[in-house]
Amino acid sequence: MTTSLLPAAAAALSLALASAACGSSGESGPARNDGRGPITVATGKDLTRTVQRLVAAWNVDHPKERVRLVELPEDGDQARQQLVQNMRIRSDAYDVVRLDAVWTAEFAARRWILPLPDGLVDTSSFVPAALETGRYRGRLYAAPWLTGTGVLYYRGDLLAGAGVKDPPETWAELRDACAKVRRTPEGKGVDCYAGQYGKYEGLTVNYSEAVQSAGGEVFDSSGRPRVDTPQAKAGLRFLVDGFRNGTIPRKAITFKEEEGRRAFQEGRLVFHRNWAYVYALAAEKSGSKVAGRFGVAPIPGEGGPGSGTLGGNNLAVSAFSGHQATARDFVAHIVSPAVQKEYGRAQSFPLSLAALYGDPGMIKRYPYLPVLRQGMDRARPRPVVVRYNEVSTAVQEQVTAAVTGRKPADQASEDLQKALAALAD
Structure with a gap:
């Protein structure tokens, strides 16, 4: 779920590292084919069972090209590892793969996925930033499907009861409201705020958002790491101080998306940073204690509204599929306007088509959509690099050391700067 927006910084670093990786990997995939037949789609956990219904409809219309879904692990790191192991042995077990937005460069550089033909999808219909996450070296390798950025869920009833009129735009306002x-x-016994702080990809996202929301950047426009600047250090200190002063509860040190979502739905948090998928689940009267009592706002920052990290999932065709023509057709079908709108009506994962964010029917169903689009306009990507997994691991290591108190925040920032510089060389 986790799960990026794409300005020059990411692009520059992508080119710098991708060229090195392509020259040294020694891996290549088979050529594109026009095979047709049954296909297997490796996707994330289908929490709302909506994808299964869409696949069932496809199967009725395509009895000789039926689709079978395989759900990858919920943990993003484990899902990536399963896909990587599959690709390394050139397995044809998966025909279509659902990739986190930051995996495109790695999978394309290693020739595990193939470029999508021009005209297969209407590129002008997508949110521009989401479309860029599917590109590698100027070519579209993965069709954007889900996108979005982190938002702030807040208990409107508790804020109103405390005389707080509006959700916070700054970290100081968040602490004051709590x-x-x-x-x-x-409000007695209710914790203040939590995001995702377990030692996994979500921590990289939350750290990046804190840095950006303090006016810093993880990488600059030339692809150089910048995590030892005063602004970047201020972002890390927000997380470190949050755990120290109780703004963030100690138990949140292990939170991933679902642990935080459950805490918010059970009424144990005033504020919660998470993705848009939480909205529909928290609004269910039968399974949520906060249904009808919460709202959604952009994430706060040090001096004003913060900057989120663009997340998302894209669909790509495996280079090792024997039925690539069917796989391409299925990708185009799933990201088409009619199917995306049908998917959007059934669940609150934000989708990649720009028109859905201004659709009156969709906004009526999901009032957070304008807020989400505002956040996406301010959001930035995680680094889109071939060696992204190593970058993320370095971030997780140093940030965990800081928030657990094993290392001073400034020292962790300086050590992270050295680690990222080595990866960028």
Whole structure:
């Protein structure tokens, strides 16, 4: 779920590292083919069972080219590892693969996925930033399907009861609002704020958002790491201080998306940073204690609205599929306007088509869409690099050391700067 927006910084680093990787990998995939027949789609966990319904409809219309879904592990790192192992042995077990937005460069550079033919999808219909996450060296390798950025869920009832009129735009306002809520009878025992802080990809996302929301950047426009600047250090200190002063509960040190979502739905958090998929689940009256009591806002920052990280999932065709023509047709079908709108009506994962964010029917169903689009306009990508997994691992190692108190925040920033510089060389 986790799961990027794409300005020059990511592009520059992608080119720098991709060229080195392509020259040294020694891997190549088979050529494109026009084979047709049954295909297997490796995707994420289908929490709302919506994808299964879309696949069932496809299978009725394509009895000789039926689709079988295989769900990858919920943990993004484990899902990537399963796909990588499959590709390394050139297995034809998967025909279509659902990739996190930051995996495109790696899979394309290693020739594990193939470029999509021009005209297969209407590129002008997508949110521009989402479309860029599917490109590698100017070619579209993966069709954008799900996109979005982190948003702030807040307990509107608790804020109103504490006399707080609006959700916070700054970290100071967030802390002040929590203090006021805790002084009310309804707010006693409710924790302030949590995001995703377990030692996995979500921590990289939350760290990147903190840095950006303090006016810093993880990499600059030339692809050089910048995590030792005053602004970047301020972002890390927001997380470190949050754990120290109780803004973030200690138990959140292991939170991934679902642990935080459950805490918010069970009424144990005033504020929660997560993806848009949480909206529909938190709004279910039968399974949520906060249904009808929460709202959604852009994430806060040090001096004003923060900058989120663009997340998302793209669909690509495996270079080792024997039925690539069917795989390409299925990708085009799933990201088409009619199917995306049908998918959007059934669940709250934000989709890649720009028109859906201004659709009155969609906004009525999911009032957070305008807020999400605002956040996407301010969001930035995680580095889109071939060696992204190593970059993310370095971030996780140093940020975990800082938030657990094993290393001073400034020292962790300086050590991370050295690690990222070595990866960029």
